[in-house]
Amino acid sequence: MEARAYLRHARIAPRKVQIVLDLIRNKPVDTAMAILKHTPKAACEPLEKLLKSAIANAENNHNMDKNSLFVAECFVCPGPIMKRIRPRAQGRAFHILKRTSHVTMVLREKE
Template identity: 40%
Template structure:
């Protein structure tokens, strides 16, 4: 059975978050949490929380064993952008985009889903 968890509006750009999500894609949940604990990237903590939330959803809502779960799919999608203006010389302006992302984790315990 596939169970998912979503974290929205994380203040890290999706491009940087994908470095973290690609490191744990396909791993068991326990292994992924161990890897995320020692990653130096700033996105490791929010991804760790989402993975733990997906495992808790599977355990509490569907009575699945958390030791048998693995990450089927994990994505970092583009969220909203805060647009700002920074003054530059000679009366010009430069645009600043502060990017946010949404992280979706899908965990499963069925070996047939791994394909």
């Protein structure tokens, strides 16, 4: 049995999220929560909310025990890119790509 939680259109680049997800993969949920609380990265705040949501899904929808849960899978995919233009010198324009992320987190119970 597994519990999933999704975070869609997060306004942070996928490569920044991937760094933090590598820290919590295959960890128990209490350890993963502690890592997210004490890591000074911008991606930690939305990922902490996502982990809490996945834990709530596991407890309420699948009747799983919170103490035996671990982060089985977590991955990030690029979302849509917002394209903006910044004016530069001599009438030129530079493109700014504001990247978004789709994050998926899967929790399972230890056997």
